[in-house]
Amino acid sequence: MVDPLAEVVSLLRPRAPFSKVVVASAPWAVRRTEMGRPFYFVVLEGSCQLTVDSAAQSDTITLNAGDFALIPAARSFATSSLDRLPPRAGEAVTTPITAIPGGARVGDPEGAVDVRMLVGNCVLGSPDAALLVPLLPHWVHVRGEPRLSTLVQLLADETRTDRPARDIVMARLLEVLLIEALRSTASTAASPGLVRGLSDPKLALALRLMHAKPAASWSVVQLAREAAMSRSAFFARFSRAVGVTPMDYLQAWRMAIAKQLLRQRDVAISEIAERIGYSSVSAFGVAFTRHVGIPPGRYAKGELNET
Known part of the structure; x- marks a missing residue:
């Protein structure tokens, strides 16, 4: 019997060449508007909230260390510390953001870091992406998956070092992480889509x-x-x-x-x-x-x- 998820992922040809490290100090909040591109979050340390907006509703998910979240077609979403309500769509967000090597510092630059994440956009190599992405969930959240946790640890290790070919290794690890998350149907929390149907x-x-x-x-x-x-x-x-x-x-x-x-x-x-x-x-x-x-x-x- 064929594997529908493998067929869809193979046709999509996902890559993850763009990533940055984000560190934040509570209280903080960031809201972003994307052009329907896939966006992912890998929580390396700490915890935060992710709110994903859709036409019908907004879903808020708590992300902890070792978690992976993917929005296959991100348009409007927010991240925030656990001690505040996620900002609503259209709400002004005034949390300071400071550039740091390889990423950004969110919140008080002198405050204690409460979360460290790797975030970025994915690239779908298929010209059929607009047709295939609707078959995927609106969002995917994976936690407690040993194989995925191992990949997150490897990524965290790469972000702390300056080894040769670091960027290439991180891009490949992220691609494997993306596919692993999509196929972890049994332990994946997801909005309606192929992943939930296969579970x-x-x-x-x-x-x-x-x-x-x-x-x-x-x-x-x-x-x-x-x-x-x-x-x-x-x-x-x-x-x-x-x-x-x-x-x-x-x-x-x-x-x-x-x-x-x-x-x-x-x-x-x-x-x-x-x-x-x-x-x-x-x-x-x-x-x-x-x-x-x-x-x-x-x-x-x-x-x-x-x-």
Whole structure:
């Protein structure tokens, strides 16, 4: 059986070349607005709060030493010390920030350090990132994972030294840490998305079937039967855990496969349509255009300028 998370992560091609060390002294708070880029936090020492904003709500998470947090498409979030309420969106934040070698000092420059973090942006090498990132949770928080804790300790050690090739080693460790966090489904706290869906054995079976046989004429009834659930219970549980309906997820995955094949330019559109479950080129073309924004033929010629 295929591994859906491994397939998505492989297509995303994540890298973590940008990082900086942040040390802070309570009380402190920082609010940031990003352009939908992935943002991560590795807590090396101490504790703090992370608040992730979404259209529906704001989630506040306590991060402790050894924890890893990832926002796959960060737009608005805040970090703060434990002794104050996280700043709300639009609230003015006046905590002083001072540049230090390799990072920033937040709060009173003379105060006791209460948290030390490695933070930064990830880079997704796939031009399909905008299509694939919605399959991931809004945020991921991993704690108590021995393998991940080992990686955090190695990163912490690298930040304190000036060994040869330090930046290369840190970038590679961060890439492994990112993948390890995404696959730690059993012990990962996450908002709705693929990670949470895979942590549910019945939903995981349905997700693996969709990835293994994208061309099959799946229906909610068939997937519910495979998961040994009623149609209504399966639909509600899948939508709640993954954040989209089963058919919306299936279409997103089919379109990701189609885009990958179209970029190869050596597979006929008719064959691509057949591989992902469309009975005709015209039906595939309508679905692809609606989902991606241009017809498959134009996409194959590289006419879409993706970010």
